Each structure stands twice: as structure tokens, then as C-alpha cells.
Amino acid sequence: MSRLFSKKVLLLLTTCYILVYIMLLNKSILSIKNLTKTYGKKSSAFAALKGVSLDINKGESIAIIGKSGSGKSTLMHILALLDKPTSGSVEIDGVDSNQLSNKELNRLRNRRFGFVFQQFFMNANDTVLNNVILPLKIGGVAIRERKKRAMEALKAVELDDKAKNKAIDLSGGQKQRVCIARALVNNPKVIFADEPTGNLDSATGAAIEDLLFNLNKEKGITLIVVTHDAELAERCQRQLHIKDGQIIAPNADILKKGARV
Amino acid sequence: MKLIDIIKSANSNLLRNKGRTFLTILAIFIGSFTIIATSGIRTGVNNYIDTQMESAGGEGYIEIMPKALQEIMQSMMSFGSSAPTEYNPETNSTEMTVISEEDLEKIRQIPGIQSVKGARNIEAEYITSAKTDKKYLISPQALPSDRITIDIAEGRMIDIGGSAPEIILQPGYAEVLGYQSDADIVGETIELAVTEQATMQVQLVEVKVVGVLNKSIINMGRSWVNVAAETEILDVLYAHMPESYRNMVMFATAEWDSSLGDEGLEKIKDDLDALGFTGMTFEDQVGMIKSFFDAIILVFTIFGGIALLAASIGIINTLFMAVQERTREIGLMKAMGLGRGKIFLMFSVEAVALGFWGSAIGVGVAYLAKLIINPVAADTFLKDLPGFNLMEFDISMILILVAVVMAIAFLAGTLPARRAAKKDPIEALRYE
């Protein structure tokens, strides 16, 4: 080995690694350091996260896996700026989220994040179209524009023919596709999915996964998936194992990943 | 989120649970309708009184009565509920309840008073005419001043100081006394039956009809006679009795110099008060009638207000239920970047919309009620009062009511709206 790598080559490689490392640093869209989250106070205090650090790169797909109660959702909520950590920092595009006002946080979530949940969370009695429109409505997009964009998003999940149907009348898989359309309608940078296939059979689940990974590949949307499903986790570029509020077996080996890129 | 979208979604959210929304609106409607309808009646009554004031009434005269008499009348109105009052010769003697010749003279001396005439107590048993055997009740009264404008439908004003006895009749007498019409009776002579108080013998006094009045509530059913007719009636009434009986006066009418204005009037009233009398202008009397109606209206308005209070509790309840039901939706919208303020606004707008629809329907139904009730009332219990529209609305009143109800609804909505705004998105999403 040592013969194979002359000093020159070693130097070159190291420089390369450092360059890639710096590039990747710049590319990180979400970055957390020493994150802790404690619920409750004093005797009933419970540490759901005990010092988690993590960098997520633009266009990456990450699976957060672990046992029930290990802190996966908690981590995701903090990453999605829905929740505030007890200590530690969350940086988004290099900006410390603590520096942002509530208004800016809301704006940021509205413009850059999309959400997909296990239980869908739709307005059951509203039309499919109106459900997809909701984030645009919240963002204050004009009526015409938002209709157009919602139809495009529905087309992307192949449900444009169901636009006028009531959300309640759809099948589970269709509902989740509508949710994906809703998550994608504002051209987000990151989609957070908490157990997106948890309520679906494996075939339907696989279709939803295909949809999510397509978006990841074609549009470069960063995908952060919380899941129990080992197969889904395998399809992600990176797996984050969480146990008792800590990341174990950190295969977040940036250099290795960088080499793959 | 844009305001128009917030308003639209608030309205469509109200339609999600139609039954509940309907019942809440119904409660607001009942309160609003009560207030609008009663205030409509108040406006109707006031407008009528005001138009009556234009045709009747007049300026420049004051009606005077002894304060002691007014107190007696007031204590009668309190239905004996007050405790017995100790006798005080200074204020309670019979002498104090009448206006003597000297009193009239003192009143005449008050600066600003131009003339005073005591109202003698004249009574007629009945009225009849040569054309009929029938007898009808009548209450004649001497017109104390020609400053009192009276609303004459037919004929002319009496000549107060004229030598021939004259009368202006209440409407309706012409036909029953055997004449074709009001125009027909004008110029004819009718007979007033007057009973001698001492002997109980009935004598007929001939009086010439010079005019017929319009219908009015302000006139209180009186037919006006001039001094000549009054004198003839008094001659019969108090025949064989001491002069002092005939001169007994409880009320007087004074003419005052109206160029002195309101301040001058106040001064005159103060002077009257110092002499032991109260003076009331026509406007004061109308004011009393109005305040009597206002008191009734106030009671209904309070009922309406209580109904609105109950309705606003209904709004609070309805919206708390809505917030509970839509917990997840609120969480979702917050996750998607909808701010607290906007969520607060959304539920507030829902409350305000409930208030708006409740009061708007109240206004609409009150308007329909007006369209139905006014003609019915005009044909039945207001038949004798032409031009009296029972209900009348003025637009500012309606706008104020709608605005106030919406404001109340907004206040009621702040409690649930605050709860919605404060919801933590994660907990809301976890909510089963």
C-alpha cells in the first residue's frame, strides 16, 4: 500500500479530500450541532435527544431509523424547524435558525420545506385540488398561479384526473400521493417524510417510494425520511441509526460519501 | 395568507357543520331581530309624533300646574307603593293644588310672560244635533291660546275672543250626528248637554261647529271651544253655586315671548318653580310621551341584549368545538408556515361572520316583518291614526346594530381564536 501511494499521490489525494470536504460543507443545507431535546422538567425530565450532530447535503436522501421512541420524529421536527432544541444549533443554508424571527421561520418552512406524514393529514371534506393548494394559499400565491401549480403537482403524482374529488373518497395510496403533491407544490428544497409508507401495503408503499426518490433524483430535492422499513431505508443514500436519542453506527462518513459523488 | 383567502376559508369552514352554524346564527338572529324590530317601532312612533308636532302643538306657550298637583299625580302613578307622607300645610293644602286669581296675577308679572289664562274645568254630558236623537260623549276644552296650532281637516280655527260660541270637533262626529261629511257639519249648530252641578238638571247649549280636527294621538280626544262657548257652559255648570267654584283653576296656559330663546324659557320655568308651579312647553309634553315609549322600547332592547349575550356564549362554544375538531388542520397549517396571527384572524373572522349573518338575517326578517305588519297595523289598531307607520328603519341604526353585533362576536371569538393560535403544531399533529 505504502508503495502504491507515493508521497505526491498522497498529497494530491489529501488535497482532493479536503477540497471535496469543503465543497460538501458548502453544500450542506441543514446542519445541526450538539443537539439535545429534553421534555418535561426536573424529576419527570426525559432526554429525547442527547447530543446529536449532523450535516445534510443538498440533494441527499437520508433515512432516519431506529426503534419506536428512540427520538426519530423529535429529530425530524427540530430539523424541520417545527420544534426548538433544548440546546445546540440548527443551521439552514449556513444561517443559524435561532437568529430567525417567527415570521421568517414560517416563511422559510412555507417556501423551502414540504411535509409528508404517515396519517396523511388532509382536509377530508375538501377537494383534492384545495388540499394541494393549501401551502400556496398560506404563502399568499395568487389564485390563478396557485391553481396552475397545484394541477402541475397533481400531474406529477398522476392524480390530475381526481382534482375535483373529495379527499375522503380516495384510497390510502392515492391520499399519500396527494400529500406528496401538496409537499411538492411550492418547489421545496427539502421534503420531510415521517413514515410515509407506514399506513400502506407494500406494493402501494413501493409506488410512493418511487415517487419520492424520483423527485430526489430529478428535481434534486433533499429527502429526509423517518422509517421503520429497512427496505425503504436501504434505498436512501445514507442511513442514520438512532438509539435512545443518539446516533449510533454513524455511517455519516462524509469522505466516503464524497468519494461516491 | 391573504385576507380574502382568510375570509373565504372562514366562511367555508362555517358551512362544514351546517347544523351547529345554523343554531348559533339563529341565537344571534333572535337578539338582533328583537333589537332591530323594537328600534324600528321606536323610530315609527317618534316619526309619527314628530309629524304630529308639525301639524299640532306650536310654540310660545307654557302649560302651568301647581307643583302639589303634579306630586299628587305622581304619587298616584306609583300605585301607593310609597310610604305615607306627613301633611305639610305649606305644600299639601288644597289651596296649594289650585291656581288662584292672585297666583295668575303673580304669574302674569313674571318677566317674559305675555298673558295667562286659567283653564276652567268644563264638562259636557253629551253632544247631539237637531238631525238625530242619538247622544254621544264629548270632552270640550277651551283653547287657551291661539299660539297652539291645531291640525284642522275641515273648516277653520275658532275665533277665541269672538262673541259667538264656536267649537272645533274631533273627527267622526259628522256622520253620527246625521251629516254627510265633515264639510257638511261645518257651519252647522250642534247642542252640548251640560248638567247643572247644584241641581243635576241638564241644559242644552248651542254651539256652532266651525271646523273638524284631523286624527291625532297628541290631541287626546279633545274638542276645542272658544271663550264664548266656555262661558255659556260654565254658566250652566255652576249655576246656583258660589262664584269661587266657577273660578277654580287647576291648569293655566301662559304665552311667553319666544324671542327670549331657551335661556329665557329656563328662567321663566325657574320663576314659576319659585312660585310653586311647574311649567311645561308642548315640546316637554311630547318629550314625556316619547320617554314613555322609550322606556318600553328600552325593556325590549334589554331583552334583545340579553339574547345577544347568550348568543355570544353560543359563539364561544361553537368556535371552541371547531378549534378542537380542527386541531390537526391547525397543526398542519402551522407546519406549512401559517403564522399565529393569521390563525387567530381566521377564527376571529369566523366569529365575526357568525355575527354578520345573524344580524343581517335579523335585519332582513325585521324588514319583511315591517312589510307585513305595517299594512296590517294600519288596517286594525292604527286605523284611526293615518300616516302612522308602526315600524320604520333608518339605515344608520341598522348599520350600527350590525357593526355592534359583529364587534360582540369578535370579542366572543377571541377566546377560541387565541386557543387556536397558541396550539403547538407538533402536538396538534399528534392529536388523535
Ligand SMILES: Nc1ncnc2c1ncn2[C@@H]1O[C@H](COP(=O)(O)OP(=O)(O)OP(=O)(O)O)[C@@H](O)[C@H]1O
Ligand atoms: N411532548 C413530549 N413530552 C414528553 N415526552 C415526549 C414528547 N414528545 C416525545 N416524547 C418522548 O420522546 C421520545 C422520542 O419520541 P419520538 O416521537 O421522537 O419517537 P420516535 O422515534 O419517532 O418513535 P416512533 O417510531 O414510535 O414514532 C419518546 O420516548 C417520547 O415518549
Ligand SMILES: [Mg+2]
Ligand atoms: Mg415517530
